[in-house]
Amino acid sequence: MSQEFRISSGGLIDRSKEISFIFNGKKYTGYKGDTLASALLANGVHLIGRSFKYHRPRGIIAAGVEDANGKVQLYKDSITEPNVNVTEVELVEGLRIESQNCWPSVNFDVGGINNFLNRFFPAGFYYKTFMWPKSFWYNVYEPFIRKAAGMGKASLDPDPDRYEHQYEHCDVLVVGSGPSGISSALSAAKNGARVILAEDKARFGGSLLTDNVTIGNKKGDEWVEDSISELKSMPNVIVKKRSQVFGYYDHNMLVMFERCKDHLKNPEPYTPRQRLWYIRAKHVLISTGSIERPLIFANNDRPGIMLATSAREYLKVYGVLPGKNPIIFTNNDTAYETAIEFKANGIESIVLDTRKSSNAGVVQEAKALGIDIKFNHGIANTSGYKKVKSATVGELNESKNGYKNLTTIPCDSIFVSGNWTPTVHLASQSGNKLKYESETDTFLPNQSRQQETVIGSANGSFTLKESLTDGFSKGYQISDEITKNGIETSIPISDEKDFGSHDKFWCMPLPNKKHYKRFVDFQNDVAVSDIQLAVREGFRSIEHVKRYTTLGMATDQGKTSNLNGLQLVSDLEKKIVPEVGHTTFRPPYTSVTIGTIIGREVGKNYRATRKSPMHEWHEKHNAVFVDAGLWLRPRFYKRGNETLQEAAKREALNVRQNVGICDVTSLGKIDIKGTDSAEFLNRVYTNAFLKLPVGKARYGVMLREDGMVFDDGTTTRLAENHFHMTTTTAQAANVLSHLEYYLQVVWPELDVNVVSTTEQWAGAAIAGPKSRELLQRLFPEEDMSNEGFPFMGFKELEFKNTIARVFRISFSGELAYEMNVMSDYGEEMWNEIISQGKDLGIQPYGTEALSTLRIEMGHVAGSEIDGRTIAYDLSLEGMLSQKKDFIGKRSLSRKAFTEDNREKIVGVVPIDKKTSIPEGSYLVENAKAGFPNPKLGHVSASCWSVEYDNPFSLAIIKDGKNKKGEKLFAVSPLKNKIIPVEIVSQHYVDPEGKRVRS
Amino acid sequence: MLEIKCPYCGNRSQNEFAYGGDATVKRPELNSEISDQDWDHFVYYRKNPRGNHLELWHHISGCRQWFKVLRNTATHDIIQTMEMKENP
Amino acid sequence: MKKYSVFSLVKNALNHHKDWEVAWRDPEPKKEYEAVIIGGGGHGLATAYYLAKYYDLKNIAILEKGWIGGGNVGRNTTILRSNYMHDANNLFYEQGMQMWRDLSQELNYNVMYSPRGILNLAHSDAQLNAYARRGNSMRLNGIDAALLGREEVRKMIPFADFTENARFPIFGGLLQPIGGTARHDAVAWGYARAADDMGVDIIQHCEVSGFDVDNGKVTGVQTSKGNIKTNKVGLCVAGSTSILAEKLNMTLPIEAHVLQACVSEPVKPLLDGVVTFGAGHFYCSQSDKGEMVMGGDLDGYNSYAQRGNLPTIQHVLTEGVALFPNLSRLKILRTWGGIMDMSMDGSPIIDKTHIDGVYLNCGWCYGGFKATPVSGLTFAHTIARNEPHELNVPFKLDRFHTGHLIDEKGLGTKTWIS
Amino acid sequence: MSKITPLSNSHELGLHGNCKDKDEANLLVIREVTNIKIYQLSKFKKSNFDINNFSLDGYKLPNESGLSTGNENLRILWQAPNIWMIISYNENIIQEIGKQCSDSDFAITDLSHSRAILEVKGKDALNVIKKGSPLNLNNFRKNNCANSVYHGITVSIDMINDDPITLNIMALRSFAGSFHHAITDASLEFGFNAI
Secondary structure (H helix, E strand, O other), X not given: OOOOOEOOOOOOOEEEEEEEEEEOOEEEEEEEOOEHHHHHHHOOOOXXXXXXXXXXXXXXXXXXXXXXXXXXXXXXXXXXEEEEEOOXXXXXXXXXXXXXXXXXXXXXXXXXXXXXXXXXXXXXXXXXXXOOOOXXXXXXXXXXXXXXXXXXXXXXXXXXXXXXXXXXXXXXXXXXXXXXXHHXXXXXXXXXXXXXXXXXXXXXXXXXXXXXXXXXXXXXXXXXXXXXXXXXXXXXXXXXXXXXXXXXXXXXXXXXXXXXXXXXXXXXXXXXXEEEEEEEEEEEEEOOOEEEXXXXXXXXXXXXXXXXXXXXXXXXXXXXXXXXXXXXXXXXOHHHXXXXXXXXXXXXXXXXXXXXXXXXXHHHHHHHOOXXXXXXXXXXXXXXXXXXXXXXXXXXXXXXXXXXXEEEEEOOEEEEEXXXXXXXXXXXXHOOOOEEEOOOOEEEOOOOOOOEEEOHHHHOOOOHHHHHHHHHHHHHHHHHHHHOOOXXXXXXXXXXXXXXXXXXXXXXXXXXXXXXXXXXXOOOOEEHHHHHHHHHOOOOOHHHHHHHHOOOOOOOOOOOOHHHHHHHHHHHOOOOHHHHOOOOOOOOOOOXXXXXXXXXXXXXXXXXXXXXXXXXXXXXXOEEEEEEOOEEEEEEEOOOOOOXXXXXXXXXXXXXXXXXXXXOOOOEEEEEEOOXXXXXXXXXXXXXXXXXXXXXXXXXXXXXXXXXXEEEEEEEEEEOOEEEEEEOOOOXXXXXXXXXXXXXXXXXXXXXXXXXXXXXXXXXXEEOOOHHHHHHHHOOOOOOOOOOOXXXXXEEEEEOOEEEEEEOOOOOOOOEEEEEEEHHXXXXXXXXXXXXXXXXXXXXXXXXXXXXXXXXXOOOOOXXXXXXXXXXXXXXXXXXXXXXXXXXXXXXXXXXXXXXXXXXXXXXXXXXXXXXXXXXXXXXXXXOOOOOOOOOEEEEEEEEEOOOOEEEEXXXXXXXXXOOOOEEXXXXXXXXXXXXXXXXXXXXXXXXOHHHHO | OOEEEEOOOEEEEHHHXXXXXXXXXXXXXXXXXXXXXXXXXXXXXXXXXXXXXXXXXXOXXXXXXXXXXXXXXXXXXXXXXXXXXXXX | OOOOOHHHHHHHHXXXXXXXXXXXXXXXXXXXXXXXXXXXXXXXXXXXXXXHHHOOOOOEEEEOOOOOOOOHHHOOOOEEOOOOOOHHHHHHHHHHHHHHHHHHHHHOOOOOOEOOOEEEEEOOHHHHHHHHHHHHHHHHOOOOOEEEEHHHHHHHOOOOOOOOOOOOOOOEEEEEOOOEEOOHHHHHHHHHHHHHHOOOEEEOOOOEEEEEEEOOEEEEEEEOOEEEEOOOEEEOOOOOHHHHHHOOOOOEOEEEEEEEEEEEOOEOOOOOOEEEOOOOOOEEEEOOOOOEEEEEEEEEEEOOOOOOOHHHHHHHHHHHHHHOHHHHXXXXXXXXXXXXXXXXXXXXXXXXXXXXXXXXEEOOOOOHHHHHHHHHHHHHHHHHHOOOXXXXXXXXXXXXXXXXXXXXXXXXOOOOOO | OOOOOOOOOOOOOEEEOOOOOOOHHHOEEEEEXXXXXXXXXXXOOOOOOOHHHOEEOOEEOOOOOOEEEEOOXXXXXXXXXXXXXXXXXXXXXXXXXXXXXXOOOEEEEEOOOOEEEEEEEOOOHHHHHHOOOOOOOOOOOOOEEEEEEEOOEEEEEEXXXXXXXXXXXXXXXXXXXXXXXXXXXXHOOOOEEEO
16 A cells, blocks of 8 residues: 555654655656655665675665755656755656666665675775785775765766856845745835745745744744744845755855745746856855764664654654654653653653653653653664564663663564754854753854854754744844844744653663674765774864764765764763864755756856957858857858868968058957056056157067067057057956056056047958959058058058058068958958958958968067066067066066076978978987977977978077077977978068068 | 055945055166165065065056055955045 | 885884884974974975985975965865976976876885776867877876877766767767876875985974075075074975065966865775866866765966865866766765965976076976975975086976977966866 | 947847746846937037037036936936047937037047947846945945946946936947957846846
8 A cells, every 4th residue: 555654743844645666677656746765765665775895785764954865866758867865856756766876776785785794894994904915096996985885876968957047135134934934034124124945945934843842822833934924025125945055165155955846847948957046145144954863872873864854854743653663762852752752652662761860841841742752762683674674772881881681572664863963064154152051962153253143953052942042132132233223023932742861871882792784974984993993093083073984975965973072082082072172064965967057158158259240241151150258250261172271271371472461450459548648658668659750660579578479469559648559459458457557556547548448449451462452442442552551550440431540561461551440340341341342352361361471570479478478488579678678578587597508499391392280299319219208399380381381380599589490390299290390580471571661 | 356445436346456466676876876785675675574465456457556455464354445635 | 114024014013002102293493493494394304304314414304384284285176297298398297207106115115006097088189189198298208198089088977978968979088097196195295204304393383484695695584483604595495485485576477366175975986087077177087985085177367365265166066967967966075275386387496586596496387296205305406506407497486588488288377267 | 231249149039037937017127228329428628618518419418527427318328538438319419519619629539330238227227236346335325326347357337217227338339249248247146137
């Protein structure tokens, strides 16, 4: 019969809506409002998976994020996801889950053999072995270990879901919606504060959903419902469930993920699967509650053994009985509530209490109900391989290191309670140095580091009354510091059961001469013996113990194991817990989907793309684009089935012979105005700019203060106090910041304004012997003769009904012009130039042809100006003014920069005039020399010289100035190339630079 | 994400800003005699304190102004932000 | 020291591991040492080990302010490589790679050196050419490297984005086959155990508060456990270098920056080697436990806080998913930060100082872990012989005066731009 | 001479996103702002020009960070100390400006072609911004403006109306395609009408 562990009524699930799912191939049903965990338990399924190291059968131990064992591989539609926690997944139609870390099946797992060999695999065993023979570690052992490890399988497909982000700013962020959370949110909101209340579960209320209490005259859960709807009705409040605040970062920035979609049957279109919230809060109220601690005893990891309060949560929230014949094992009073709750549902239980007695109200109530209580008892061992069958229990001796007698009690479940661990992660992440409270054996928040306040049981207030008082008063105080409204909310009267203190005894002794495993960290199989071993071997710091044993390093991050491990170390070390200290709490509090963290910047939109106004034209004309930073630039315009090299050759040759046009919009343009502009440029550039005549352009070089060449470009004087600077595409943004830095930080006395006009202007370079004729056609009225418009001249001209800025500058080394019009007109200008140039044989050319042209001319570009070269290396020393100081000049006198065999740029031609020299090759004297083979320098750029129809390269080599005519070898071992070469001038074509001036 | 108070625009999130490094290094005057050691220190050497650090930030996606921030490098707490002409 | 062996494992297993001895002692400091190494991280422990082993200094102390291995040796992404462009770097790190190969046996401690290869992806021909320059430089120094095309890369990482949808398509990559990973904690513990075995005193929770210097010569250190006499002091405190240097009135060409890393939840084997994304600074490998170990950019401002902020993690993971779209569905389990000594040219400093007997080992930027053995060896040499080992001659401090910089990235002094 | 506006190739008219069985009145309305003039006015350090003597259609230069002013046809945005951006449908606004100040007082730069501008109108307009920008919009009102980042793209945001909320969002022209995608993608969840 299905759901035989579901009670007929009660709980917050909707019995009218049955939902089916598949676990390990078998179909089960649950109800709307279930988690996978509650639905599985309703069907009596406890065995979920196998443990990491020993492959021991494991079941659900909790009802929330703290669960360590309930990890499965989830399948829905086409998607699969590993390591999904069954306690966190809400039941919807279409879920299929499978056990992990077991083969062939969870019921029969070959890896289980590890369990019987477990004595050979203690903590850190792999550091001591697998070393012989030497290469076996990475050839044999490691591959095997890698296969064995790893839990679930990652999907190999892209994630089909959407993830979005949202930035919010609020006065008070309340994390957790238990009694203290809701009450503080209420009082802060009523006092006018902008409040965000976040609850990680699917239901608000926290402990109020499971505890039998009243607030005002309402039952706990009713009070929750009313309070939440009141909060939702307020405009200054955001209330979010299914929202986990997982990180507390600097300056009160908290980060939360909201699960928006997976729980919905038919979500609206474009609903993100999850939304990441960046929340900047003036103050944070941390009411994250506390997590129950397991007790430690032999074989305490069997399916069916779970935390007592979780068992009660399954009963009260989901109407599920995790067991019908439970043993309840505790060292404190809270577990009695579970016994009482089960009794109320007709389930008899035995309570084993390590304490000699307790006169707490709740215990008296349990007695009165006739519940069988055995004080001073402990569990010595359990049996049942895939599900707990029985417990061997005994009365503890006086020193509690053994048992007086042992009897075996059959059971189908054991609900344990080892006291409570406040959830202080966020406070700790914020920088709060925790303090140890020995009365409750807990770490509690101490001095707040940022604007945070911890309330409720997270702060050690374990009664409802304390929590409410704490919540209402703190909510008011904190909000009032911000709003100053002075509206205080009165604290309702509450009624709850009476609880006493816990027993500081939590690790049960083993039966005589037995070596059973007593697990501390379930998922990573860390047992008491492992921690003993670590300490024995001198791993004393808790961080050492953690790393050596992997305690608390599983996917649950030790939420149930860290404190027990810590207490164990302190006992072994005979130290008090605070001396041992705790491991650092690092974000995220619970695992976060990577897609959620990155949001929408995926695929093509991973980074923005920058395009010129002529981009569509290029696309229409078969341009093949290349990434230049964020820019997309035409690399070449493909004709038929041309290769890159063929196209580049054709386009470059056409520039040399006729005329070509190239989109240069991406070059940085900076408009510089002000009375000190010339003086400023004179300091920024290595060459003189003071006397640049109006209407003239000048090539300039900039250095960094360390003397390295930073950028180059031409700057034109448009008017006495107005300049137009161009930069390389790559450095445009850096140059602008560089200029602003010197104007604002170093020389604030200079009156200069700089602004980027890169996108204001569309730019076209028109190059080639026929470019003048073309320009003349574009501007018939204008004198375009060499005298009328000389090299490095500038004209602002009427072009159709707008203006064009025309510069006579050249990167190609040919007679060339650069024409700018305002961007909206870019494509029109381009079309006009093309049509006017048709019969001149005009062709567009891309960056590949552009580099061919500049390389054979010996012009340097990014591959030479790589941040490691000085002007001399690039044969730009002529650009260094001797008369004036400039940025970086002082560095140039340094030893390395003045050595006479300093690297210098040269030209390189293969002796055979055929073999292209791969870029990134090195020049050596002896290609056959042994290692290390001394390098003279490297080949920075290569091309096929269209002028001479043979390969040509630029190289930067030691003592380059004296190397011309030498025969060397260009070697590229990566490409198995050894090419005899001759060193020539870097200026392979038109060394005197006649053409640009012709 | 740090929250930085731009002296001109007020509190803004870090991703509007670019970092500019140690604000205590002062560029030597142009055309002045500078010893090798002074120059090396200007270019390469940094006090790099653990604690309060006077540094430059550039509100690059805001008002594009450079300004000074006094920030604790151990806690990331910002003690003070100021215009270039001001001092802590 | 009882050697670890199959025999010792079985023997101890049979008596339930009651007889394992401590991996290293926990001694009180003596009055005087021949050499004092400050910093119980990988480099400090290795330095002490090699001093004792090859330079027969017997009376050595390591002073660690916290617990050994708690700094960057326990916080890095465990990557080993020597795929550098500059000779000074690739020769130095290659020596390290040779040492990694034998380290487990040398230390009788399994440091899990695993040469599964490191692949730097290129996303343009220009970048591939820059990598060719690097790879050729390696090959001319006898270091194995291979330049891969797009299809060869696809064979290695078929689940990377080879679709039209990739913002920066993969053009190819540079592979160093013997690059890989090692188990970071094991490196610290292995050196500690071996050094302790040779009589080195490892003194934890002992913070150095000052130095005794007598007309230009160091005579001792002041610590939280009292004053200790010595004539040789080695600083191996990456992340705190400037703070200790200040006590010696030294400023250095170094800034402290926080670098974050993160791991996903463990999954079955997906990625064999180490892969770096060339259109950003994302790098990724998969640990033996199955976790995807990922890192990338600095947070980008001076910091001594071993914590970063989420936008940097977001930025790095965005690059990760741009490369491996399927990562989107995995979950981040843990993030953490470490303090980098960012030097002004991106390369380390191993040198003497202006004070006799004080030696400097710092400026490792993000590259310290892979250097652990060779850094220890060359620093031990520098300390013992009072002159640098030939391998660390290029890493002297005066390069910031002479201009013989070793700048792999060409970014100059803006250390925070990674 | 024929013009091509920055977004003419990106902006597809019609209904997009989650608008099935939704009242069109509740959808966002997104349009490209075109045919405008943009000038940056940057007052020189040495100028002693009193900006209170400057006004366009009666609107003065807002002298406080985060403030903008103007109407449907003219916007004046504070950009930085002594720097303003003037956006106008008036073809000849530069003459208006020229009448009141000179090149020696201000660096006046024509940026009319350098920006892509989207107008986003509707109750969810601010939520669109929140999806990609860390700005604190809690007190962002009519005639407030700010420069910030949106999905990594530098933007200027100007609230020209608060009922209905109407925002002008500007980015550098070369980013037009990515900028348009970022804004419209964030609007899909609400549904929008591109006009």
